Amino acid sequence: MKQEIPSHISELLDYARLAPSAHNAQPWKFIVDGNLVSIAVELDRVLGPGDPTGRETWLSFGICLEAALQAAEGLGLNAELVSTQTSSLQGTIAVLKITTSNKPEQPAILSALKKRHTYREKMQPAEVPQSLIAQCQQAVADLEGVNVHFMQDEASIRRVGEYTFKAMSLALSSPDFRKELYHLVHYNWSPSRTGMHGYTLGEGMIGSIFGKLSIKMGIGLPLKARHDQQRVNDASALVFIGTTGDVPSFWLQAGRAYLRVALKIADSGLAQCTLAAPVEAASFHEDIEKMLGTSDRLQSMLRIGKPAHFVRSSPRLEVEELTT
Ligand SMILES: Cc1cc2nc3c(=O)[nH]c(=O)nc-3n(C[C@H](O)[C@H](O)[C@H](O)COP(=O)(O)O)c2cc1C
Structure with missing residues (x-):
């Protein structure tokens, strides 16, 4: 009962x-x-x-x-x-x-x-206030072994854009990755309250059909990877959560830091979008760590910039469905 x-x-x-x-x-x-x-x-x-x-x-x-x-x-x-x-x-x-x-x-x-919500569309250029950087760093100061890194220079951002293309291409080349993603990407009218509807990926009704099918059939994947590269290139800054270790206890702490940083960004009015592939796939993270001059292991990357328009949030399961 x-x-x-x-x-x-x-x-x-x-x-x-x-x-x-x-x-x-x-x-x-x-x-x-x-x-x-x-x-x-x-x-x-x-x-x-x-x-x-x-x-x-x-x-x-x-x-x-x-x-x-x-x-x-x-x-x-x-x-x-x-x-x-x-x-x-x-x-x-x-x-x-x-x-x-x-x-x-x-x-x-x-x-x-x-x-706070994910904004996957093209971001407009924005001034990233020094106060936001300070607030994010301050927000995670009590989380041991966790740091926040900001990357703002255009050349570095474009290099991460290239890694994004390679990392996304690698991830999408896996049939198992695509199969799981296919089940978590939904047509815009789906009643599902987990996963991602086409509208959160910038797709209209028809686009959400093509988007889902292209994942299933493995069509147009280089275009998708290029699209993500371009989105990274358009960012005003990339925000990284790094940790001094790389085991689950650090990943849990990095998650706590992620939300604190995400809330500060949301509060500042800037848009944010996480992209896991550049820090997750292969060893691209090592090059990005070198670029940032850190010995931290990067755990998460968010691109930030100015939102161009309103986007709907993803649905969530209700409390009744999540409690036993
Ligand atoms: C750990 C983590 C990794 C994520 N990785 C990606 C990603 O690689 N690409 C992407 O588009 N969104 C990514 N997201 C964003 C989630 O898909 C998004 O938070 C989720 O769909 C809920 O939507 P909301 O942020 O609008 O509430 C990630 C989010 C988290 C917390």
Whole structure:
């Protein structure tokens, strides 16, 4: 039988469920036991060939954990991180103790959690304020072993654009990668609340049919890789989350940093889009690390710039579907 969830925890989960995840897979479920909230793995929604190392899924869990913590802050609740588990992508990943408090609500945090979304269209040039860079670096300062790096010079961005083309070509050449992606890319009218609808990829009704079929049939893939390269070239800056280690405990922390940075970017009014391939595929990350002059292992890359128009967000599973 499904248990009653206290209203303040249900409200918190309503924000935590908005956490972004690779391919919008939403690989989590929430187990509520009194004032304890466990963020646990939903094996049916964990990526396979799209995430061979598990890095993207661990990052996603770090993001979800951080979304829950930020939601608690925003709702004026006390949240204590009781435990985390980083030995395997099974069972419970994090346990939070949530209690009510007299702290005031912080509507700005709640609105940033709602407002943040992925913008996959061409971005317009934008001034990236020094204050945003400082805020992002400040936001992750207490996360041990995690750093944020900004790349702004055009020549370096274009080199990352070239790596993006190579990395995307490599990823899309895998039939297993494409097969999984095919099931997570939807026609615009699909009722699915996981995965990515064509409209989030900049496609209209008809475009969403061609987009999905081209993944299935492996048609036009070099064009897709060139398209992503061009999008990177158009960025005003690339933002990287780097860590001093490269195992799941660092990936979870990198996810927490990712969301803090993503919320700062959303708050600044700039658009953002994550691209995993250049830091995930082959060893392109090593060249980018050299370009940045860091010994960190890069875990995530976001391109940022000025949004040209409004884009709809991806749907999410409801709290009732995510709780047991
Ligand atoms: C760890 C991670 C990796 C991602 N990788 C990519 C990517 O390679 N390409 C892309 O277009 N979007 C990528 N995204 C964006 C997600 O697809 C997006 O967050 C998700 O579909 C939910 O949409 P929203 O961000 O608009 O809420 C990634 C997001 C996360 C959290």
